[in-house]
Amino acid sequence: MGTRREFLKGVLASGAAATACVASTPVLARDTRPRPPEALGLLYDATLCVGCKACVAACKEANDNPAEFSTVDHLWDTPLDTSGYTFNLIKMYRNGTMAAKDQETNGFAFMKTSCMHCGDPSCVSACPVSAMTKDPVTGVVGYNPDKCIGCRYCVAACPFGIPKYQYDSPTGRIGKCELCRHRHKDGHYSACAEVCPTGATLFGRTEDLLSEAKLRLAMKPGELNRFPRGHLRPAQEKMLRGKEDGKGERKRRGWRDEPDQSYETPAGTYLQHVYGEKEYGGTQVLKLSAVNFEKVGMPNLPPDAAAAMSETIQHTLYGNLIMPFAVLGAMTYFAKRNVKPDDESSDMEGKDHGQ
């Protein structure tokens, strides 16, 4: 019987076809993408945060979100975590006697939970219908409910647990911070930064915010220093300048004029780590803290984004559909040789005996 030989030939040929394809596919490895040069973001400085939650309330209002209750009296908005209706939350770290702020043992600290606007976002890579997109200029990760199919792959993919779904609604959407991009055209920047009384949440170009963060890390703890509030000036200038012909969206995105709100206060005892500078290739929201980032809920992430690995695998296997077509060609060749006589005979017989 020749079947064993045929079998081995088939195995060898298809194996060879597949290997040849993997080997000959141009290297499609995709590096982790950096954030765009004009990326916008936030700098959250936990040492400046007083936990007033003005940003939580402002975020609710700016995004037209309903209150969520966790107390029996239902008096005011008391969400315990971000959700499909809460895009920004200040969480509290508590330890022991909670005697002092920004102290790891027997202390307490605050941490802001909201979208990090990754340079190479997993949610954007995961979304099958481009409902989750990254703006090529501002880098804002935005959501379009008119495309979204509600598969919640973005919810599963995000390492920060940011996109959340509205499970209580038959037409539930994904809810997440979009850096208040809908307010930009009126000259308003992120509501959380706009209302922050201590400048703990600061809006600006991420590059400028990163310089500001490094400046703060170099400060002597306890020493008086000047801290800006609202948004960083360079961001305002850059945006007001707009495009050279004076037209276009960027001009309209110029931030509204507002007085310099900077103030003097003692510098915190920072950990020498700007969270978001390198995590997953860099995020547009940066964070400073005195307490270990993992303890305040920020995951320890590698410098390479998972999206880069996922897309490298995907494009190595399916880039330009080279490999699928090569394998299909091999399969068609074998199938053409092996199929016909087979079915004709058995089917004819089937007809004769049937019913």
Added chain:
Amino acid sequence: MANNHHAAPAPLGGRLVNIITLSCGLLIALMLAILMVRFLFGLGAVTNINDGYPWGIWVVVDVVIGSAFACGGFAVAMLVYIFNRGEYHPLVRPALLASLFGYTLAGAGVMFDLGRWWNVWNMFWPGSINPNSVMFEVAVCITLYIIVMWIEFSPTFLEQMGRHDTRKKLNKAMFFFIALGTVLPMMHQSSLGTLLVVMGSQVHPLWQTPVLPLLYLLSAITMGYAVVLFESCLASSAERRRIEMHMLTPLAKVMLGFLAAFIAVRLGDLVVRGALPLAFAPSVQALMFWLEMACFIVPLILIGAETNRRNPARLFLAGVLLMLAGALMRVNGFLIGYETGGDFNYFPSLAEVLVTAGMFSVEVLAYIIITRRFPVLPREDVQAAYQRS
């Protein structure tokens, strides 16, 4: 190559109303009631899924595991038509039928789980698609494969309807659909594993690796053969037919070949990545890993020897264990080994379980109706057929 010596497929005949079909009907009615609540009041009204576990059993069991169980058709068709092992030809139709239902229902099941299902056309709309998305590749491939399988299976219906001309014309092009029918499942079964890659460190290192596509493909093929063993034994006992041992014994050997390759890649990958020590940590994940590994390895012992492969009970048990093994690997990767931080828990609600049970009931019911009314299973001698009715 010719298969004249095989018995041609023929309808089994027999009544359609019995305790099994009635139970299936009841489960299907329950499912429909639950789905009505789901579509009126949202996913949260009937499921326990949450933002820490956004994918519950409707995704992991109905789609990821369900479609792997439905790989029998692809695995056997590949053996018969690509590797030219014509001796397994009688297994093709029943296996293809089970696959057809498995996949069609996985596709339908996705719709229950999609939170914004009316937007699903964006998946195929050039202005919306995202080729970087693993989910996009999975969705498109599965949709195409469902269509291809209906075409592959259509001669059965055409035969019964007496449309012989159409069937002949279709048969001329059938080789191409058969080829497509092997490439498409290879693509999406591997990608179902790749789905986990973008979740990064949220997936436990025992189940997060760049070789996920290969692991999921090899295990899906193994599961495909395991399902054929399982189904053949079950169908034989339920319909009082002879067990087709002359085909199942060598088929089991092919299955063990794929299983051995899978185990080699699985363990090799764990060693190379240095993740193996985590399997000895005192954790639920480690326990589940060993349970999964045991289900993969025990069949090697059970039916490793040729004489043992002639024992139908052992074949059946090995088939069940391998189905369980592949299912466990998928549950472990997507749920047990998935950790997003925060205080999230997930255990399926009764309603979720009932919908999944309802989906499998549709499959069983349709399989019974079609094998009894259409020429699917190989014909046995006339006496046996009369005894049944």
